[in-house]
Amino acid sequence: MILAGQKVLITGASRGIGEACARRCASEGAKVVLVARNRERLDEVRDSLPGDGHIAISADLRNPDECVPAILKKACEDGLKLTGLVHAAGIAPVVPVKMIATAELLDIFTVNYFSFMLLVRHFIRKTASDGGSIVAISSVAACSGWQGLSAYAGTKGALNASIRSLAVELADKGFRVNSIMPSNIDTDMLKEMTSVLNEDEIEQLKKKQPLGFGAPEDVANAVAFLLSPASKFITGTLLPVDGGYTAI
Amino acid sequence: MTNEKKIELLAELFEVDASEITPDKKLSELQWDSMNMLGLIALFKSELDIKLPAAKIRGFSTINDILEEMK
Numbered sequence: 001m002i003l004a005g006q007k008v009l010i011t012g013a014s015r016g017i018g019e020a021c022a023r024r025c026a027s028e029g030a031k032v033v034l035v036a037r038n039r040e041r042l043d044e045v046r047d048s049l050p051g052d053g054h055i056a057i058s059a060d061l062r063n064p065d066e067c068v069p070a071i072l073k074k075a076c077e078d079g080l081k082l083t084g085l086v087h088a089a090g091i092a093p094v095v096p097v098k099m100i101a102t103a104e105l106l107d108i109f110t111v112n113y114f115s116f117m118l119l120v121r122h123f124i125r126k127t128a129s130d131g132g133s134i135v136a137i138s139s140v141a142a143c144s145g146w147q148g149l150s151a152y153a154g155t156k157g158a159l160n161a162s163i164r165s166l167a168v169e170l171a172d173k174g175f176r177v178n179s180i181m182p183s184n185i186d187t188d189m190l191k192e193m194t195s196v197l198n199e200d201e202i203e204q205l206k207k208k209q210p211l212g213f214g215a216p217e218d219v220a221n222a223v224a225f226l227l228s229p230a231s232k233f234i235t236g237t238l239l240p241v242d243g244g245y246t247a248i
Numbered sequence: 249m250t251n252e253k254k255i256e257l258l259a260e261l262f263e264v265d266a267s268e269i270t271p272d273k274k275l276s277e278l279q280w281d282s283m284n285m286l287g288l289i290a291l292f293k294s295e296l297d298i299k300l301p302a303a304k305i306r307g308f309s310t311i312n313d314i315l316e317e318m319k
Contacts, residue, residue: 069293088313093290093293094286095286095287095290096286096287096290097285098263098283099261099290099291099294100290103294104293106295148283149288195301196282196286196289196305196306197282201282
């Protein structure tokens with residue numbers, strides 16, 4: 001088990017990529033701290049994980065100043081420090097720029113980016129960890145253009161840019177910082193994003209990825225690797241897990 | 249929200265003059281494509297705090313169908 005003895009905090013853990021990460025980490029021997037808004041779903045996921053000692057924390061990352069310190073405090077109440085942090089929480093509203101509003105920009109940046117920075121800030125404190133691996137779920141939207149996703153892409157571009165500086169800043173403190181850039185992954189988020197597309201349009205979308213739409217587990221596999229000792233020489237990396245999307 | 253404001257927002261969405269946004273205007277005569285459908289969802293959310301399901305939008309055929317949902 002590649003994550004034996006580890007304890008990983010995962011945001012967005014109640015569904016999609018976050019849930020898949022929680023399941024993979026638990027199956028690889030890690031204790032998992034699951035964070036998401038939906039309490040009921042969170043408890044369901046936690047109770048279905050292999051192993052024991054998993055913790056579920058219901059929190060809304062729209063108010064990171066208040067909730068992030070509380071999340072990290074609760075995560076370590078069992079006396080065990082964290083060794084990994086995965087930020088899989090995110091929102092992806094498809095909004096043509098002609099309709100964008102500041103309130104919406106603040107919302108998406110708060111969940112997707114500001115909360116990540118606050119999580120890192122509190123994760124690296126001695127009360128929470130003694131070094132470890134940080135993984136942000138970014139997106140290929142950060143480096144390729146998609147209609148209606150300029151705001152979302154902005155948040156992922158911000159994540160990508162910060163990853164490199166964080167990796168440099170935290171290396172001598174024993175932290176590695178990387179991001180994973182998925183393309184279209186078969187999740188509820190993708191269903192919401194493509195809700196107004198017809199079958200032909202969805203087929204066109206699928207053709208952008210030589211390997212078709214990915215599964216959440218495909219991303220979780222890469223997350224587990226980046227959390228594991230096997231990736232000990234990898235930091236500051238933006239890893240596409242995209243079915244060949246960026247190869248075209 | 250005033251009727252005038254609703255018309256103004258829809259004119260912005262469809263990138264036409266407000267005078268073209270009349271209740272009986274067919275959406276097929278405007279640029280009723282997936283981007284504008286998503287723009288409409290965003291408009292309802294930010295201006296009216298209403299979550300507009302995609303299934304409902306696909307049933308719209310005139311401006312009046314949209315105006316009815318804006319009440």
